[in-house]
Amino acid sequence: MSVPHTPAVLTPLPAEWARTVTTVVMPTYNEAENLPMMAEALMALPLEGLRLLVVDDDSPDGTGRVADQLAEKYHEPGRPRVSVLHRTTKEGLGRAYAAGMARAVEDGAAYVLQMDADGSHPVGKVSEMLGVALSTGADVVVGSRYVPGGTLSAAWGAHRRLLSRWANAYAGTILGTRLRDITGGFNLWSAAALRSLDLDTIDSAGYSFQVEAKYRALRAGFTVVEVPIHFEDRTVGESKMSLAVQLESVAMPWRLRAKEMRSSGGRAR
Template identity: 50%
Template sequence: MNTDDLGRVVVVIPTYNEAANLAWIVERVRRAQPTVDVLVVDDGSPDGTGQIADELAASDPQVRVLHRTAKGGLGAAYLHGFAVALAEGYDVIGEMDADGSHQPEQLGLLLDALHTADLVIGSRWVPGGSVVNWPRRREALSRGGNLYVRMLLGIQVKDATAGYRLFRRTTLEKIDLATVQSTGYVFQTDMAVRTLRAGLTVREVPIEFVERVRGDSKMSGAVATESLKRITAWGVRERTERLRRAVRRG
């Protein structure tokens, strides 16, 4: 699709030990959406991912790399990438995993939806969405976790933990990134909630999520459980603050 009416678009791809996937996924992004730039944010991968990213950037002016010295978590990598993208004047800033689970060929669906939204989420759990090669236990965990998020935080987003997204520049500016402290997988839920709390429009479009076939997944049962614990603490704190504000107004 033509992205001229959306302005300059960049997709931020955080990496940690993705040497087997990075060149493959970047090439797919560039082929699927030739006008979209790529910003790789590498957290000091010991497997040579950063060097591969540098080689890609050297051969393609639409690919850029940020090297971070330590593994600081998914949210921290995205926040760094967002800050650089905003400083560079991009109008649309996206998120995409490096492992191929988010298919670049479906990026056009998100770009189309952004014409009537402030944040677009590529969703596994809306009608038409799907997952490939997931065990039933993992699907149940993700569906259940998202149901819990909706009930706890009072939002309607079906896949608040999803990481395939497009933000308008104005959205990131309005939700005040300097106050975002979540760094792990809770980051995705945090950003969706902040967008809604700011009175902005979130749209979900169905995607096909494909489990990685190369490299090791960063998600585990322990990581998911820890994320739910953090969401619980955060959600309770949010509700308490809202109650206090209501009492003060009363």
């Protein structure tokens, strides 16, 4: 079930909520310049239970070494704050997220937050998203660019804005969902929802992971709430949106739709 939601100001959270074990899963590939700033901003949040798990795909620029240094810097006895999952090959954003989210749940996270390392997702919204989940019982909280109050960076040109809107409308129409930002990558998940998704069986290797995971959650009956965010453009580094990733994103909604129809005997739900 998709539920639009305009939350009240929820920061700072009650102490009990702030202690909720919440792991930010942050895939990286050549993000050595961005990662220290992101880690510092996250560790400064008034969330005692917040952890950061960096999932690095053997970045040539040394991001993995930077992540290890950050793990040492923010280490506190009895309170793990930053950890690193080193992967030996670059298999795509979706595979990195699936591996990191599964590890986070295994390590005891009650909630897992997907977040990019490039600064496009607002750190200041993390507490609010956790507060919305805890106060409403939502299973998934989507940081949405396209609900009222959501905004995009002024650096985005008209073509990029149109393409993003079209991608959401395209996937949403094919899959029959009412989510405004089904392609967005700033999402908070309950551990229960992630266990139900069976992350090892997700097909998407690239950005279409965002669509497939949300679609599965909706089909399983989990409550998905959207909250408005400001989406900023990256200032350092380059986008990893290759042609192959774009083609997978175009094909994935149809693959999910076909799979759904097969499982329901040829009847779309």
